[in-house]
Amino acid sequence: MISVLKEYKKRKIKYNLLFKKQEKYIGNLSNLRLATFVLGLMILIIMYILRRHFIFDFIVLVMIILFCYLTYLHKKMERKKNYLNVLYEINKTSIKRLEGEWKTFQDIGEDFIDKNHNYSYDLDVFGKGSLFQWINTAHTHIGRQKLKQILTEKPENKQNIYDRQSAVVELGQKIYFRQRLEAEGKVICNDKQNPQELFLWMKQRSNYILKNKVIWILRILSVVTTITTLTLLVKILYYVLSVFFGTYKSAPKIFYIIPYYIPIFFILIQCIILRMKKEDRMKNLIIAEKYNCSIKAYKNMLTHIEKRKFKSKYIINLCKELYNNGQNASKQIDVFSKICESIANRRNMLYFILNPILMIEYYWTISIEKWKIQSGNNFEKWINIIAELEALCSIAVIKYDNPNWSMPKIIDGPSKIIAKNMGHPLLREKRVCNNLKLEETYPVMLITGSNMSGKSTFMRTIGINIVLAYAGAPVCAEQFYCTIMEMYSCMRINDNLGQSISSFYAEILKIKSIVEASKEGKKVLSLLDEIFKGTNSRDRHIGAITLVNQLNRTGNLGVISTHDLELGEMAKHKDSKIKNYHFSEYYRENKIYFDYKLKNGISSTRNAVYLMKLAGIKIGEINEDE
Structure with a gap:
């Protein structure tokens, strides 16, 4: 990563120097335009005083041509300067991305946030601190839409993923191509414009406009109008110039063949046609x-x-x-x-x-x-x-x-996820990596653990790496194998006052969609965080057991976190395909610490009371009669 950072810094310095040189060229060109204008004006005044009319006309023509050329050159150099500035900003942004400052990027994909999507809302695919905010370099409306589609839709088959992988590997090394394409997209006046x-x-x-007769009539009419109008303009111009130079003469007789009312008549006809x-x-x-x-x-x-x-x-x-x-x-x-x-x-x-x-x-x-x-x-x-x-x-x-990240392998057969040293791609220095083996033998992973121990983050780690794998991207792991599955999550549930839906009922609707997908014979990966947390402990326990058993029977993959340690007892049943895992904490000098490492078995620690004490709640003084 250090060499990547050096490359970005080198390119940033390079484009900054070129930008400053271009600014200097433009400044010199502006001075040249001003000098040309002043010098030309002085010569014109001298020629007018000396009554050298031919030289006067020639200098006017030269000044117009030269001034137009310098204006064209100025615009061209301004465009180049803008490109250099954009390329400088792109490399500056790339450095921020590597140094973990990407959460300041303006485009967070807010318009793509969908709380009803199977997984994107729970896994922070869009929004502040999202995957989209981290990686997006698309600036056209349709480019952003395409990236959104890739991140939220299951690929048709593994060949589709491998095709993207081959393109990503090649484009990864073509840094100039990528940055120049991004620069071209960035200059669009309105990148939110839907095409x-x-x-x-x-x-x-x-x-109607392409009928031969219409075009033929229009062409003849416009030619006649143009010719007749030119004759009138030449007469007027001839008169103005002769008065200006004090040598008034009538225009040559040839220009009086066509009366002045003829061009006016044709112009009026064309004005009527223009209204049609x-x-x-x-x-x-x-x-x-x-x-x-x-x-x-x-x-x-x-x-x-x-x-x-x-x-x-x-x-x-x-x-x-x-x-x-x-x-x-x-x-x-x-x-x-x-x-x-x-x-x-x-x-x-x-x-x-x-x-x-x-x-x-x-x-x-x-x-x-x-x-x-x-x-x-x-x-x-x-x-x-x-x-x-x-x-x-x-x-x-x-x-x-991230040259050390691995390209995932997509496998056929029963649903499976196998990962070695898998971490959350957005966490950088806070990242803690874990191994994962979720397959047909034990398709349901039940995770227990105390508050803040890492259960939800681990589930999001699985989900976000699956999103990357299906997009054709490298994943944050040494090795990663998975099958193509329909992914569902139920992690971040809120009340919907507009539709009069409580958080508990919203959770039920999400779980219903998972169950229905399983019944339809789809390969399903479900990520369920603290299931049925919106109801009382007894109903929660009964509902959780029923759901876990149902997922266990379907043969799909499920990762479920819970505070209900009793659910872990289901793994002891003879035909159970559930395996228990947990996260734990440790204490040192009256402080709580977490290692965020996934361990086998049911959690043996609880920290809720300790956290209450840290918050200033005096547990021992609570009146039990109340």
Whole structure:
């Protein structure tokens, strides 16, 4: 991990130096623009005084060209500076992740929190201090959605997991590819923008605008209008310049062939045409403008993806989908991006002047519709490929940052989890590792132990490593074997006042879903923390025994924690497949300590009374009559 940290620090320093150099270049360029303007202005004044009109016109032209070029260069360098700053921030974030400061990251996946999900809420997959907050490097809306899907859905088969593993192993080493892809995603103006509206729009067609007769008429009309309008403008310009230079002359007779009212007449006709079906055209323009920034980012991300060569068959097969009609996706989206860019820049006076003359609005719409016919049906597929790679890069961060973690083995046959030195991936220096063997011989693990001894954390450790294993990520263990199962948890239960559901009944509903899944013949892993804690001790004891026996019969895997030490007696029954484990504490100098190590057998210690005393409750003074 030290070498990984060094690499991040080296890259952070590198991008910071490049950023400062770029700032210096931009400062020099700004000074050059100012000097060019001042010098040009001085020469213009001198030429005007000397009445060197030809040189004056030439200098004006040179100044305009030079100023435009310097402006273009300035924008280009500003973009590069922004990228360098983003890459600097990415490496700064990576250092924080390694040093345990990742809980300050802003994107916690709050929008994905689902208290009714089988396990994600209990295992802290989303929210503050969550797995998502720790690993996420996806910034597009659909990329975040894809990562959420991978972390919350059971894979179809083990090949699906192994495909992801191969991609994660390769991407783990491609640090530049991952960081540049993240940087491209980060520049999106609105990363929360759901592209579903864009995907639907891509598949819609405005057939009326593409009818040959309509296009033919529009082209002839706009050409005639443009020519006639130009003649009028030339006459006006000729008059203005001649007055300005004090050499008034009428424009050449050729420009008087077309009367001034002809271009005005054609412009009025085109204004009427522009009013026809305006709502349909405006819908196209509004959507193109709305997603302009996202489309530009998608284009840049696809360009970055297409430039790289991969060895993983899974990624190679993904990238094969980026070609259509002999053209790669980035070039096709680049064409569309330029259309959207011009539409986004239409909010100015020049557009309102030129649109009635050149029918720009119609030509934009025609260009959009032609592009949608050629490439629109593939657009969603291309963006989904970006999302898949963003999600895989997020998972690959785990592989790169934790080179000593193992890639899990997915096995067939009866449900099984075997782990050596397994720890919770989010705990770092507080992590205590334990071995685990949960299989057909003893499919139910009953864990007893005192308060704060580590029962709940151990169960979350099992669950979160299963989530990582199914996602194709490395797990926090030396060795890890498991089968593909439906995972259910019942750990963090709260009242739902809106639906008038008590915590006890909410727990019953969760357990009901586990029992029903078992009856359907699914392979189930259940993680149950302090079952039936919302009722009295007698009912809790009866319910727990019944549930444990039922899970015992199904042959699925179950990990159950409890304070009810009497439940441990079930393991003594002849046909029982339950095995007892416990966590314990020890005392030193009037202080309580926990080793968080899993041990065989039933717990022999209790610490509730001791903890009450630490809280200031004088146990010996309680009046029993009360």
